Amino acid sequence: EAGVTQSPTHLIKTRGQQATLRCSPISGHTSVYWYQQALGLGLQFLLWYDEGEERNRGNFPPRFSGRQFPNYSSELNVNALELEDSALYLCASTKGWQANTGELFFGEGSRLTVL
Amino acid sequence: ELKVEQNPLFLSMQEGKNYTIYCNYSTTSDRLYWYRQDPGKSLESLFVLLSNGAVKQEGRLMASLDTKARLSTLHITAAVHDLSATYFCAAISGVWTSGSRLTFGEGTQLTVNP
Numbered sequence: 001e002a003g004v005t006q007s008p009t010h011l012i013k014t015r016g017q018q019a020t021l022r023c024s025p026i027s028g029h030t031s032v033y034w035y036q037q038a039l040g041l042g043l044q045f046l047l048w049y050d051e052g053e054e055r056n057r058g059n060f061p062p063r064f065s066g067r068q069f070p071n072y073s074s075e076l077n078v079n080a081l082e083l084e085d086s087a088l089y090l091c092a093s094t095k096g097w098q099a100n101t102g103e104l105f106f107g108e109g110s111r112l113t114v115l
Numbered sequence: 116e117l118k119v120e121q122n123p124l125f126l127s128m129q130e131g132k133n134y135t136i137y138c139n140y141s142t143t144s145d146r147l148y149w150y151r152q153d154p155g156k157s158l159e160s161l162f163v164l165l166s167n168g169a170v171k172q173e174g175r176l177m178a179s180l181d182t183k184a185r186l187s188t189l190h191i192t193a194a195v196h197d198l199s200a201t202y203f204c205a206a207i208s209g210v211w212t213s214g215s216r217l218t219f220g221e222g223t224q225l226t227v228n229p
C-alpha cells in the first residue's frame with residue numbers, strides 16, 4: 001500500500017513568488033494535515049482538511065492557504081514568499097476523526113528554499 | 116494553549132546504556148504520541164498511548180503515559196547505534212474531537228556512540 005506522497009521534493013523560489021506543494025494521502029484516509037518544520041523550530045501546525053473542508057488552522061498568516069480535492073489529495077499554497085518560509089513542509093494523513101486514534105502518517109516532505 | 120516540552124533536547128549516550136526521555140504537556144490530553152525522525156527523513160510513528168497508565172514496548176523502546184501528571188516517558192534499554200535519531204512526542208488539547216490537532220514537542224536528538 002502506498003504511503004503519503006508529496007511533490008515536489010525540493011523547490012527553490014525567490015522572495016515574493018508563490019509556491020504550491022501537493023500531497024496525496026494514503027488510500028482510505030480522508031484527513032490531511034500540513035506542518036512546517038523550520039530549522040530549530042520543531043513542527044508547527046499549519047492546516048487540517050477533512051472531507052474537503054478546513055477543520056483547523058494554525059497561527060500562520062493568510063498567505064498560507066490550501067484546499068482539499070474530492071479525491072482527498074491536498075494543495076498548500078504560500079503566497080508572497082518570505083525568506084523565513086524556507087522549511088520542510090510535511091503532509092500527514094489519517095482516517096476521518098471519528099474513526100481513528102489521531103495517529104498521523106507522514107510523507108517525506110517538500111523542502112522549500114526561498115532566496 | 117497546549118505546550119509540549121521534552122527533556123532533554125540533546126542526548127548523547129553510549130551503546131548498552133539505558134536512558135529516559137521525558138515529555139510534559141501543559142493541559143489535559145487524553146492521548147500521547149511518539150515519533151522518530153532520521154536526518155533528512157520524515158516522521159515515523161512509534162507509539163500511540165490512549166489511556167492513563169498505558170505502556171507500549173517495541174524492541175528496546177518502551178513508552179508510558181501518566182495523564183494525571185501530564186507526563187509521558189520514552190525509555191531506551193541497552194541503546195544501539197541504530198536508535199540514533201530525533202524523537203518527538205505530541206499531544207492534543209483535551210479529548211479527541213473533530214477539532215483536535217497534534218501539538219509536537221521540540222524533539223530530543225539522540226546520539227548513540229559505540
